Amino acid sequence: MSHGARVIRTGVSSGGTAAPPAATAASSSAGSDAELMDGAYFRSCAGMLKVAQMISLLVGFISVNNSPWTDYSAYSYFQIVTMCDLVMILFFYIIHIFRIYRKLTCVSWPLAEFLHYLIGTILLLIASIVAASKSYNLTGLVAGATFGFLATILCVLSIWSSYKVSCITQSTNASV
Numbered sequence: 001m002s003h004g005a006r007v008i009r010t011g012v013s014s015g016g017t018a019a020p021p022a023a024t025a026a027s028s029s030a031g032s033d034a035e036l037m038d039g040a041y042f043r044s045c046a047g048m049l050k051v052a053q054m055i056s057l058l059v060g061f062i063s064v065n066n067s068p069w070t071d072y073s074a075y076s077y078f079q080i081v082t083m084c085d086l087v088m089i090l091f092f093y094i095i096h097i098f099r100i101y102r103k104l105t106c107v108s109w110p111l112a113e114f115l116h117y118l119i120g121t122i123l124l125l126i127a128s129i130v131a132a133s134k135s136y137n138l139t140g141l142v143a144g145a146t147f148g149f150l151a152t153i154l155c156v157l158s159i160w161s162s163y164k165v166s167c168i169t170q171s172t173n174a175s176v
Contacts, residue, residue: 035099036098036099037097037098037099038096038097038098038099041096041097042097045161046096046158046161047093047096047097049154049157049158049161050089050092050093050096050158051093052154053085053089053151053154053155053158054086054089054090054093056147056148056150056151056154057082057083057085057086057089057147057148057151058082058086059143059147060078060082060143060144060145060146060147060148060150060151061079061082061083061086061144063140063141063143063144063147064078064079064082064131064140064141064144064145065079066140067138067139067140067141067144068138068140069141070134070136070138071134074130074131074134075131075134075141075144077127077130078127078128078130078131078144078145078148081120081123081124081126081127082124082127082148082151084120085120085123085124085151085155088116088120089120092113092116095109110162113162114159114162114163117155117158117159117162118159120155121152121155121156121159124148124151124152124155125149125152127148128145128148128149128151128152131144131145131148132145132146132148132149
């Protein structure tokens with residue numbers, strides 16, 4: 001028994017079918033500018049969730065940055081975690097908007113995003129707990145910790161939705 005090479009298509013969603021190569025070539029030459037950005041991702045639940053995460057992280061960062069600190073290490077850790085999380089969420093947002101995941105098929109984008117959210121959420125939860133415990137009732141620090149907790153909840157929602165999507169995709173592919 002010989003084991004032949006198998007072709008794995010990563011550009012096809014679980015709900016749709018692949019377009020024939022002739023139609024793909026015709027549409028890419030005719031409307032490549034229209035396909036550069038994914039306009040539907042702006043209005044999708046995942047896109048709006050990423051925007052809400054970025055806004056809450058930015059507000060939390062600004063709140064802590066503009067407050068008088070009593071514990072330098074706790075709030076510098078909070079600022080580093082919020083900015084790193086913000087940059088990574090913006091990175092994945094750009095990946096989805098410009099459909100870069102279709103060009104770079106060597107990376108498992110759902111797995112990379114899931115791992116980012118998993119690690120980032122744990123670090124953000126720790127940073128928010130530390131920031132809340134060291135806030136000493138200063139309003140800016142309490143607001144920063146509150147927005148950190150809000151961003152943590154939004155990141156948990158992203159983890160749950162990406163896990164749900166990957167489980168549905170795997171079970172759909174297994175039954176076919």
